[in-house]
Amino acid sequence: MAKPVSLEKILFSQGFGTRRYCSDLVYADLVKVNGVLAEDPEERISTEGLILNVEGQDWEFHEKAYIAFHKPTNYECSHKTTHHPSVYSLLPRPFVERGLQCVGRLDFDTTGLLLISDDGQFIHKMTTPKKNIGKVYEITTAEPIQGKQLDHLLKGVILDDDPKPCFAKACEQIDEHRLAMTIVEGRYHQVKRMMAAVGNHVAQLHRTQIGAYSMPVDLAEGQWHWLSESDLQQLAKSVE
Ligand code: URA
Numbered sequence: 728m729a730k731p732v733s734l735e736k737i738l739f740s741q742g743f744g745t746r747r748y749c750s751d752l753v754y755a756d757l758v759k760v761n762g763v764l765a766e767d768p769e770e771r772i773s774t775e776g777l778i779l780n781v782e783g784q785d786w787e788f789h790e791k792a793y794i795a796f797h798k799p800t801n802y803e804c805s806h807k808t809t810h811h812p813s814v815y816s817l818l819p820r821p822f823v824e825r826g827l828q829c830v831g832r833l834d835f836d837t838t839g840l841l842l843i844s845d846d847g848q849f850i851h852k853m854t855t856p857k858k859n860i861g862k863v864y865e866i867t868t869a870e871p872i873q874g875k876q877l878d879h880l881l882k883g884v885i886l887d888d889d890p891k892p893c894f895a896k897a898c899e900q901i902d903e904h905r906l907a908m909t910i911v912e913g914r915y916h917q918v919k920r921m922m923a924a925v926g927n928h929v930a931q932l933h934r935t936q937i938g939a940y941s942m943p944v945d946l947a948e949g950q951w952h953w954l955s956e957s958d959l960q961q962l963a964k965s966v967e
Contacts, residue, residue, distance in 0.1 A: 731774075732774060734749075734758070734771075737774060737777070738752065741821055742823070742826075743821055743824070753765050753768040757781060758781055762778070762780070791846040792827055792846075792953075793959060794818075794822075794827070794843045795842060796842075796843055797841075797948050797949065797950055798948075799838060799949050800835070800836050800837070801836065802817065803835045804832035804833055810835070814841065815827075817949050827845045828845065829843055830850050830853045830937075831853070834916065834932070836932070837932040837933065840934045840935060840937055840941075842962075853938075853966070856912050859911045861909040861910070861911055862909065862910055862937050863909045863934065865905065865935055866908055866922065866931075868929065869928035870926075872905075872927065874900075877895075877898045877900060880894075880921060880925055881894065881895050881897075884924035887920075888915075893912065893921055895908045896909040896911055904930075918932055938962050938964070938965020939962065940962050
């Protein structure tokens with residue numbers, strides 16, 4: 728069982744501000760611990776199954792944060808954006824305060840599954856090309872898809888910045904203008920450049936799956952949820 732920790736430290740670890748600010752939240756009667764109003768920021772409490780309520784909002788305690796987010800179009804996956812707002816502006820402020828980072832990036836106009844975490848080891852494991860984690864993209868093409876384009880993607884295409892060919896691990900046509908493609912690397916604009924290399928053009932790009940984890944159908948655009956233990960186990964299985 729985890730050792731009890733002071734409430735102020737717990738609030739700080741979850742991204743509610745500096746330790747001083749977290750103490751002040753308690754003194755201002757703005758924090759509940761498992762439904763009971765807290766009075767002492769130094770009180771040591773168990774983090775097991777802990778539900779905080781801060782300024783009227785319930786907040787599950789998570790030692791490390793692992794979330795799935797459905798990225799909408801026209802958002803950038805960086806903190807310092809250039810032309811569009813940041814995906815972090817769509818997340819609760821404590822996530823940003825505690826340093827959550829995207830696990831790999833999607834282009835501003837790509838939609839779909841984005842994993843976000845503050846666990847450096849997890850981020851590294853999920854993004855290193857050595858682990859061969861498949862990412863599945865649903866691609867809507869500008870031109871009708873030809874069978875030979877799929878063969879070419881599977882055989883490998885050369886992108887202009889690297890003589891090493893880039894392969895689709897799997898490719899399946901859905902209809903005249905849509906295909907699902909799995910890739911294991913994460914090169915810059917990889918899917919768009921692969922499609923251009925076979926003579927087509929991406930009109931819309933949507934990521935549906937990372938490793939064995941598929942984005943839940945009920946996770947609406949702009950929404951996020953905590954990954955469960957079983958989601959994390961599924962993801963761990965994807966790491967070869
Ligand atoms: N490949 C791309 O071209 N864009 C993305 O956002 C992701 C993969």
